[in-house]
Amino acid sequence: MEREQDKVNKYGLFGKDIGYSFSRGYFEEKFDRLQINAQYVNFDVPDAKTLQEVLLVRSAIGYNVTIPYKQDIIPFLNRLDTHAAAIGAVNTVKTEDDGTLTGYNTDYIGFRDSLLERFGESHFCDFDETVLSVSSYKCLILGTGGASKAVHxxxxxxxxxxxxxxxxxSNNSLQYEDLNEQIIKDHTFIVNTTPVGTFPEVEMAPAIPYQYIGDAHIAFDLIYNPEQSTFLKKALQQGAQIINGFRMLELQAEASWSIWNS
Structure with missing residues (x-):
């Protein structure tokens, strides 16, 4: 009985070197605010094999997944929802009533909705989740990992x-060395999905030609620690609008919570 109670009240995060994690603090504060008897545990695992071993215990009813396991976790799940399958990356896992595991992606929700909150009326006024939208904007996505797939x-x-x-x-990407004035000017959005510039290596930034960025650009960094990364500082100095990843994290966390409790 005690073991089942532990399962009902436990949530967690899979990742590597995640002592800094946003998720645990966010959900612990949420549990306190809603007076929920629950706990959120960081499962700091060194490799995919250990990840599989922890998953086999099925000790929580819901998990978040962060770098570097958003793709590695997929073979250990029983099924993916439609969006996670299309993206090819998972950041949310639900333990079903029968003990099986379903993978979801809420990163795309957090990223999309943070843009809609900020630019909905001016940039995406015709957005409809059931219909593929059409706009004149273009985006450079820096990085090709799991987070980049959700952004795409x-x-x-x-x-x-x-x-x-x-x-x-590759056939699907440019190299950083390929970026020139015309490419930068053709892309309104520049999104950093890499960990370059995150704490503690806060002085680092993706190697792009920042001198070609201007006031027509929107620079979005999925990094939230520091609040203003070197990438964002450089873009801001050129007149761009900037957004960090904090609101995206809040929105994806709430989407995960909805999935776990549906």
Missing amino acids: YAMQQLGVDCTFVSRKR
């Missing part, structure tokens, strides 16, 4: 054409 999916919903930028050239 959200931008597709908003009708924004995307180009990936990576350290390695």
